Amino acid sequence: MSLTNATPLEVAQAARVGSRRLAVLSTPERNAALTAIHGALVSAKDEVLAANKKDLEDADKAAAGGALSQSLVKRLDLGKPGKYEDMLQGILDVRDLEDPINKVTARTLLDDNLTLSRVTCPIGVLLIIFEARPEVIANISALAIKSGNAAILKGGRESSHSFAAIASVISKALTSTAVPSDCLQLVQTHDVIADLLKQDTYIDLCIPRGGNKLVRYVKDSTSIPVLGHADGICTTYLCADYPADKATKIIVDAKVSYPAGCNALEQLLVDEAALTTTLPVIAEALLQKGVSLRCDPTSLAALQGKLDPHSATLLQPASETDFDTEFLDLILAIKAVPSLDEAITHINTHASHHTDAILTLNAPTANAFLAAIDSSSVYWNTSTRMADGQRYGFGTEVGISTNKIHSRGPVGLEGLTIYKWTIVGDAQVSADYGAGGKQWKHQVLPVLDDEFVAQNEEEREVLRMFRAT
Amino acid sequence: MSLTNATPLEVAQAARVGSRRLAVLSTPERNAALTAIHGALVSAKDEVLAANKKDLEDADKAAAGGALSQSLVKRLDLGKPGKYEDMLQGILDVRDLEDPINKVTARTLLDDNLTLSRVTCPIGVLLIIFEARPEVIANISALAIKSGNAAILKGGRESSHSFAAIASVISKALTSTAVPSDCLQLVQTHDVIADLLKQDTYIDLCIPRGGNKLVRYVKDSTSIPVLGHADGICTTYLCADYPADKATKIIVDAKVSYPAGCNALEQLLVDEAALTTTLPVIAEALLQKGVSLRCDPTSLAALQGKLDPHSATLLQPASETDFDTEFLDLILAIKAVPSLDEAITHINTHASHHTDAILTLNAPTANAFLAAIDSSSVYWNTSTRMADGQRYGFGTEVGISTNKIHSRGPVGLEGLTIYKWTIVGDAQVSADYGAGGKQWKHQVLPVLDDEFVAQNEEEREVLRMFRAT
Numbered sequence: 001m002s003l004t005n006a007t008p009l010e011v012a013q014a015a016r017v018g019s020r021r022l023a024v025l026s027t028p029e030r031n032a033a034l035t036a037i038h039g040a041l042v043s044a045k046d047e048v049l050a051a052n053k054k055d056l057e058d059a060d061k062a063a064a065g066g067a068l069s070q071s072l073v074k075r076l077d078l079g080k081p082g083k084y085e086d087m088l089q090g091i092l093d094v095r096d097l098e099d100p101i102n103k104v105t106a107r108t109l110l111d112d113n114l115t116l117s118r119v120t121c122p123i124g125v126l127l128i129i130f131e132a133r134p135e136v137i138a139n140i141s142a143l144a145i146k147s148g149n150a151a152i153l154k155g156g157r158e159s160s161h162s163f164a165a166i167a168s169v170i171s172k173a174l175t176s177t178a179v180p181s182d183c184l185q186l187v188q189t190h191d192v193i194a195d196l197l198k199q200d201t202y203i204d205l206c207i208p209r210g211g212n213k214l215v216r217y218v219k220d221s222t223s224i225p226v227l228g229h230a231d232g233i234c235t236t237y238l239c240a241d242y243p244a245d246k247a248t249k250i251i252v253d254a255k256v257s258y259p260a261g262c263n264a265l266e267q268l269l270v271d272e273a274a275l276t277t278t279l280p281v282i283a284e285a286l287l288q289k290g291v292s293l294r295c296d297p298t299s300l301a302a303l304q305g306k307l308d309p310h311s312a313t314l315l316q317p318a319s320e321t322d323f324d325t326e327f328l329d330l331i332l333a334i335k336a337v338p339s340l341d342e343a344i345t346h347i348n349t350h351a352s353h354h355t356d357a358i359l360t361l362n363a364p365t366a367n368a369f370l371a372a373i374d375s376s377s378v379y380w381n382t383s384t385r386m387a388d389g390q391r392y393g394f395g396t397e398v399g400i401s402t403n404k405i406h407s408r409g410p411v412g413l414e415g416l417t418i419y420k421w422t423i424v425g426d427a428q429v430s431a432d433y434g435a436g437g438k439q440w441k442h443q444v445l446p447v448l449d450d451e452f453v454a455q456n457e458e459e460r461e462v463l464r465m466f467r468a469t
Numbered sequence: 470m471s472l473t474n475a476t477p478l479e480v481a482q483a484a485r486v487g488s489r490r491l492a493v494l495s496t497p498e499r500n501a502a503l504t505a506i507h508g509a510l511v512s513a514k515d516e517v518l519a520a521n522k523k524d525l526e527d528a529d530k531a532a533a534g535g536a537l538s539q540s541l542v543k544r545l546d547l548g549k550p551g552k553y554e555d556m557l558q559g560i561l562d563v564r565d566l567e568d569p570i571n572k573v574t575a576r577t578l579l580d581d582n583l584t585l586s587r588v589t590c591p592i593g594v595l596l597i598i599f600e601a602r603p604e605v606i607a608n609i610s611a612l613a614i615k616s617g618n619a620a621i622l623k624g625g626r627e628s629s630h631s632f633a634a635i636a637s638v639i640s641k642a643l644t645s646t647a648v649p650s651d652c653l654q655l656v657q658t659h660d661v662i663a664d665l666l667k668q669d670t671y672i673d674l675c676i677p678r679g680g681n682k683l684v685r686y687v688k689d690s691t692s693i694p695v696l697g698h699a700d701g702i703c704t705t706y707l708c709a710d711y712p713a714d715k716a717t718k719i720i721v722d723a724k725v726s727y728p729a730g731c732n733a734l735e736q737l738l739v740d741e742a743a744l745t746t747t748l749p750v751i752a753e754a755l756l757q758k759g760v761s762l763r764c765d766p767t768s769l770a771a772l773q774g775k776l777d778p779h780s781a782t783l784l785q786p787a788s789e790t791d792f793d794t795e796f797l798d799l800i801l802a803i804k805a806v807p808s809l810d811e812a813i814t815h816i817n818t819h820a821s822h823h824t825d826a827i828l829t830l831n832a833p834t835a836n837a838f839l840a841a842i843d844s845s846s847v848y849w850n851t852s853t854r855m856a857d858g859q860r861y862g863f864g865t866e867v868g869i870s871t872n873k874i875h876s877r878g879p880v881g882l883e884g885l886t887i888y889k890w891t892i893v894g895d896a897q898v899s900a901d902y903g904a905g906g907k908q909w910k911h912q913v914l915p916v917l918d919d920e921f922v923a924q925n926e927e928e929r930e931v932l933r934m935f936r937a938t
Contacts, residue, residue, distance in 0.1 A: 020817060024840050102840075108862050114851065116861055123873045124843065204873040225694060225874050246896035253898030340931065348489060367924055368931035370891050371493050371571075374593065382583065382894030391899065392585055392890070393577050393911035404592045404673040405694050406875040409890040421861070421878040422839050425851030427715035429722030430860065442862035455836055462809065462837035 008192055011152055011185045012199035015125045018182030019150035023122050024463045025178050026455070027099045033145050033177040034095035040173035041088055041138060041166070051165035052078040052134065059158055068158065071260065075133050076159055087135040090396055094142040097395045100413040101148045104451040109443040111433075114425040119453050120417045122148035124204040127196055128398075129154045129218060131210035134162035141170055141184055143398055147416040150183040152203065154196065156210075160188055197222035205416075207398055212326065227411060229402040231326045231352035232262025234384040237343040237369065239360035240273035244281040246381070247359050251282050254357075254383040256289045260328050262400060263355050263387040267323060267333045269343045275302035275336055283334075287311035291330045294318035298336035323350050340365055344372045351375065353402045355387040355409075376402050376409040477664035480621055480654045481671035484594045487651030488619035492591050493932045494647050495924070496568045502614050502646040503564035509642035510557055510607060510635070520634035521547040521603060528627055537627065540729065544602050545628055556604040559865055563611040566864045569882040570617045573920040578912040580902075583894040588922050589886045591617035593673040596665055597867075598623045598687060600679035603631035610639055610653055612867055616885040619652040621672065623665065625679075629657055666691035674885075676867055681795065696880060698871040700795045700821035701731030703853040706812040706838065708829035709742035713750040715850070716828050720751050723826075723852040725758045729797050731869060732824050732856040736792060736802045738812045744771035744805055752803075756780035760799045763787035767805035792819050809834055813841045820844065822871045824856040824878075845871050845878040 006014070022030075041048070059076050062068040078084055106118040126149050128140050137153060144151035155163040167186040174181050187196065197206065197218065206226045208218040215230040236254060238247055254265035270279050275298065283293055283303050292314045295303060300317055307315060322333040323346075337343045347356050357379035358369040366380040377387045387410060389397025394412030401407050407415030432438050455463060475483070491499075510517065528545050531537040547553055575587040595618050597609050606622060613620035624632040636655040643650050656665065666675065666687065675695045677687040684699040705723060707716055723734035739748050744767065752762055752772050761783045764772060769786055776784060791802040792815075806812045816825050826848035827838040835849045846856045856879060858866020863881030870876050876884030901907050924932060 020841070020843065023843070024837075110855075110860065110862070121843075219692065223688065223692075225872075227874075249896055250898055253900050257898070257900045364925070364928040364931050366893075367922075367928045368493075371922070371924065371928075371932060372489070373889075374489065374492070374590075375889065377890040377892070379892045380894065381896055382892050383898040385899035386579075386892055386894075387890075388899075391579065391902070391909065393579070393909065393913075403694075404887055405696075406887075408887050418873055418875075418877050420842075420844065421846040421856075423846070423848045423851050423855055424835075425849065425855075427718055427850055429719055429726070429852040430854035430857075431722050431726045433860070440860065440862065444862075453836075453840070455840065456833070459833040459836045459840075462833050463840060 005189070008187070008195035008199060011187060012125065012196065012202035014182040015150040015152050015185050016202040018180040019122065019125050021180050022145070022150055022183045023101075023124075023148045025148070026460060027102075029178040030099075030145055030148065031095050033174060033179040034091055034142050036173040036177050037138070037141065037170050038088055038091045038095075040169045041091070044165070044169045045084060048162065048165045048169065049079050049084065051161040052076070054161040055134070055159050072158065076162070078134055078162060083135065087138050090135075090139050091142045093395050094139075094146050094413070097146065097413060098450070099452065100146070100417045102453045104447050104453060105419060107445040107447050109441050109445055110423070111428060111438065111441050114423065114428050115445070117422045117424075117453075118419050119422060120419045123416060123418050124149060125202055126151045126416070127154070127203045127206045127224065128152070129193060129206070129208045129210070129214065131156040131158070131214060133209075134159040134166060136209060137163060137166045138170070139396060140398065143396065143413060143416060144184065145179055147413050149416055150185070152185040152187060152196065154187045154193060157190070163188060194221060197224065200224045209399055225406070227401050227403060227407060227415065228399050229262060229352065229354055232264070232354045232400075233266045233324070233326050233350070233352040234263055234355045234387075235267040235269060235347050235351045236265055236357040236359060236384065237269040237337070237340075237347070238271060238274055238278060238282075239358065239362065239365060240271045240277065241361045242274075242278065242359040242381075244278045247278055248282045248285045250357075250359060250381070250383045252285050252289060254385050255286060255291055255332050256330070257383075257385055259330050261385065263385050264328070265332065265384050266325065266327055267335065267351065269335050269337045269346060270299055272298070272336050272338050275299060276306075279303065279334075280306045283307060283315075286332060287314050289330070290314070291332055292316060294322045294331060294333045296335040299334045302336070326352070340368065344369065348372075348374050354400065355379065355384040357382065357384055376400070474658070477656070477661055477668055480656060481594065481665070481668035483651040484619040484621050484654050485671040487649040488591065488594050490649050491614070491619055491652045492570075492617045494617070495929060496571075498647040499568075499614055499617065500564050502643060502648040503560055503611050505642045505646050506607070506610065506639050507557055507560045507564075509638045510560070513634075513638045514553060517631065517634045517638065518548050518553065520630040521545070523630040524603070524628050541627065545631070547603055547631060552604065556607050559604075559608050560611045562864050563608075563615050563882075566615065566882060567919070568921065569615070569886045571922045573916050573922060574888060576914040576916050578910050578914055579892070580897060580907065580910050583892065583897050584914070586891045586893075587888050588891060589888045592885060592887050593618060594671055595620045595885065596623070596672045596675045596693065597621070598662060598675070598677045598679070598683065600625040600627070600683060602678075603628040603635060605678060606632060606635045607639070608865060609867065612865065612882060612885060613653065614648055616882050618885055619654070621654040621656060621665065623656045623662060632657060663690060666693065669693045678868055694875070696870050696872060696876060696884065697868050698731060698821065698823055701733070701823045701869075702735045702793070702795050702819070702821040703732055703824045703856075704736040704738060704816050704820045705734055705826040705828060705853065706738040706806070706809075706816070707740060707743055707747060707751075708827065708831065708834060709740045709746065710830045711743075711747065711828040711850075713747045716747055717751045717754045719826075719828060719850070719852050721754050721758060723854050724755060724760055724801050725799070726852075726854055728799050730854065732854050733797070734801065734853050735794065735796055736804065736820065738804050738806045738815060739768055741767070741805050741807050744768060745775075748772065748803075749775045752776060752784075755801060756783050758799070759783070760801055761785060763791045763800060763802045765804040768803045771805070795821070809837065813838065817841075817843050823869065824848065824853040826851065826853055845869070
């Protein structure tokens, strides 16, 4: 990891060269690097927190002047009880996950002594652009090394001291490992993003971690594939048959437990038959939590006069744009829908293909919803807030993707891999087969759950000698 | 399928709406559509071939004037013995492949009565841009419908009559099926590609099928993900221990069996120890097939004076650019390399990450090569011409991808799918878990090889009523 004044082109080229060497390291070699990073960050806690304090002081001043939000200041703070330890534990958690590369995922006998295999491998070079949250450096470094990918990290201005301190610690730690230091490139120079986004010859995948503005800018500015999501407009469709107590529990969790999250609920669609039965119960609970309800005329009419007058000001008519907005706040748009079909069409048209849920006791209705909704996560009788790599059991995530290719939903280590096809043969050639020639066997061979291509010691020695230039 | 004067925006929007309905059709409904298309094309053979004859007459005139190559004229001809029948058989082959969508590929018990599943689904709307080869319309239509994707097809000028005839037949055939006709959009208006490439709101994936120029233009002109490859610079590294007869068989197949193919060999790297032993045998065989050998100084010196004088003019010094060129012709660049490391580095730097091979009897050397080469297909002791969906047992392919994400190598039906995550719960919410709350079970559940989400009749009835707008 380097903090030099290298140009974006040099940074990207160095990462590419490093990536070729990282890709052929063994599982123990990559895991040992994570152990080393963990150990170094344990030892350097005081040093890192001192740097973080400088960022916090700068941020406090900026917040006092109105230039930064208090929630951003909070996200910067690595000194909160348990936060540094969580970051450290995250590195070990990633280390202890199954190796995502060199895994055989398919095998076909094309002919006698002619075997096709599909083997997972790293993507190559990742560009991660993020805003606050200095602990992301450690997370992403761990994920990148574990999956055999080089990473270029571009941090935000607000966390620059923390970023430099953590980077320096990781950099020193890597020198004692088999991982080439060029595999992690730290970029902190200002105004360098545009040039990094042009390095499509050397960078394979870009992952922006930040707000809607950052993601849109990145998507519009590069021909490098971008993994992530711009908007998190999540919806829930409430059917009339679903019990009010369960519905209330789910809706309150989805809206209130972390309104700034991309998986927070932004729209509630209500079956017309539930407008005067279940909806008032849910609405009352939301109003008591301080949630503003922006209702279409039908749902507004159903609720008016039915709620505690103290919270009446929070009951508001919705504007058209409310059904295309990610509020990230204690605001919920509510719309009455006459049928499942209209709910599906509304969601496929107005939601952001992130996470959508249906609440019903009717299996045919629910299964039709699960089939027809075109989103990365679709739920039946649970909260949209479940959309999270840790909750899905991935250990950690690099983000949530609403892309339609490669990786969709919470993206864990598997999303940082691709595969290559290998054939091992004995001088069979294409012209041997086809009209008048030999027939393909195309026999699908069984693959074990944990089948890996692992080099023996002699092969590892050959690979150790390999130095890509 | 429509041949209207709709704008690119209207075409893309109609395909998107159609895609939502196609995505929820059952396997038998999609298969029945392929049967109908097959039957209609059987009946309409004379009509289609008559239209194809017009294209051929136009092309012959253009070729006589030098505006078209004879090889392109040949690719246009649907009347060649067996070609129309191959096209028809291809539709049935695709129909009879396993359904690629609604397949459960992972399942995790998050907690009691809270199950996460990963289910394959269509990508959505494909944009396929192709040059000659009118039979591609039938192939791609079959692949799109089978995988539940809508497709916009933009054909080349040279095959316009064939294209219109086949499209009209398919369009009529679909009216008797459950597949909405908007799911296949035929675009033949000139100069409309640029506007289609702007429809990133409605089009999810673009697949250009044509030469390097077309692919580069498409990649540079759209923010829609592009699947494919611009160059096919395939290499083979010959080690000194590999028998000359087998090496010759492999290299001749790779270079000569179809030089215009993207999987044809363009560069031969030769271990220095093989320069005076194996290389002359291979070179003689290639020269007799009319292959020009463009040699670096070391390999040129090794060959000079050793070959049949009749073919001496085909032995030429290589220029620097020869090692970055896709010849698509009877030309082979040859370079001596002192070590496996240099072979790997040369290939990772100069080849196009398509298909590369090593010829050796030494397992550690071969396995190191397979691990270190960053290409979509990497072979040991076989010809690069093996890189093909039909040869890999995919039934057919939509192309070969050198992308580093989503799908790599020959792309079959699986490459036209993505997945969604579903959770079925019973009112568990995110706030139930974590510090002080419930623990996640994260128990990986077994998934059968052929486990599909299939709707029962009642659910299918709900889906049949669903009309996305």
